[in-house]
Amino acid sequence: EVQLLESGGGLVQPGGSLRLSCAMSGITVTNYDISWVRQAPGKGLEWVSTFSASSSTSTFADSVKGRFTVSRDDSKNTLYLQMSSLRAEDTAIYYCAKDEWDYGMVVWGQGTTVKVS
Amino acid sequence: DIQLTQSPSSLSASVGDRVTITCRASQSIASYLNWYQQKPGKAPKLLIYVASTLQSGVPSRFSGSRSGTDFTLTINNLQPEDFATYYCQQSYGTPWTFGRGTTVEI
Numbered sequence: 001e002v003q004l005l006e007s008g009g010g011l012v013q014p015g016g017s018l019r020l021s022c023a024m025s026g027i028t029v030t031n032y033d034i035s036w037v038r039q040a041p042g043k044g045l046e047w048v049s050t051f052s053a054s055s056s057t058s059t060f061a062d063s064v065k066g067r068f069t070v071s072r073d074d075s076k077n078t079l080y081l082q083m084s085s086l087r088a089e090d091t092a093i094y095y096c097a098k099d100e101w102d103y104g105m106v107v108w109g110q111g112t113t114v115k116v117s
Numbered sequence: 118d119i120q121l122t123q124s125p126s127s128l129s130a131s132v133g134d135r136v137t138i139t140c141r142a143s144q145s146i147a148s149y150l151n152w153y154q155q156k157p158g159k160a161p162k163l164l165i166y167v168a169s170t171l172q173s174g175v176p177s178r179f180s181g182s183r184s185g186t187d188f189t190l191t192i193n194n195l196q197p198e199d200f201a202t203y204y205c206q207q208s209y210g211t212p213w214t215f216g217r218g219t220t221v222e223i
Contacts, residue, residue: 044217
């Protein structure tokens with residue numbers, strides 16, 4: 001069974017940094033694209049980033065470009081979302097999801113909460 | 118960016134009803150439109166991909182269709198567990214975008 005587990009959320013001051021983790025089981029991080037999607041309190045879903053397993057590169061939403069980066073630790077089968085220069089508007093639940101592109105985001109983690117205040 | 122206009126934003130329904138939710142894309146996205154269900158405090162769950170293909174394990178009362186840039190999610194014989202928020206998402210091109218969601222309430 002494929003499972004994704006996010007961690008690393010918390011309370012951070014504006015301008016601060018935080019690193020979120022997306023630990024995977026049932027799949028190998030090197031073989032699948034992973035997207036990050038966030039949801040501000042009481043709001044809808046917003047795509048943040050997609051990491052391409054084949055090219056080891058990421059695309060980012062304009063709202064986070066230049067502030068967020070993604071890295072991968074193959075030995076831990078984990079993907080990381082490094083967030084810096086955080087703003088109040090980054091406050092959200094952050095989900096990682098196994099992204100099969102044409103076929104949608106098939107498996108989601110339970111989310112981790114980030115509050116910037 | 119591709120905009121998705123989802124309607125209605127909310128609706129009231131009863132068990133056994135047929136419910137229809139619409140998502141209109143701002144440009145052609147072929148059939149690259151997915152539907153998700155989200156319940157309070159839970160992660161979204163993929164229901165339908167490429168407009169009309171049911172994800173494994175999803176009940177057959179859910180269906181999706183496409184007409185040009187208009188997409189429809191239909192729930193037949195609404196069940197108590199179907200009361201949730203539904204989102205459309207386009208996978209035609211990045212940035213991926215979502216509709217604003219439709220909350221199905223009792």
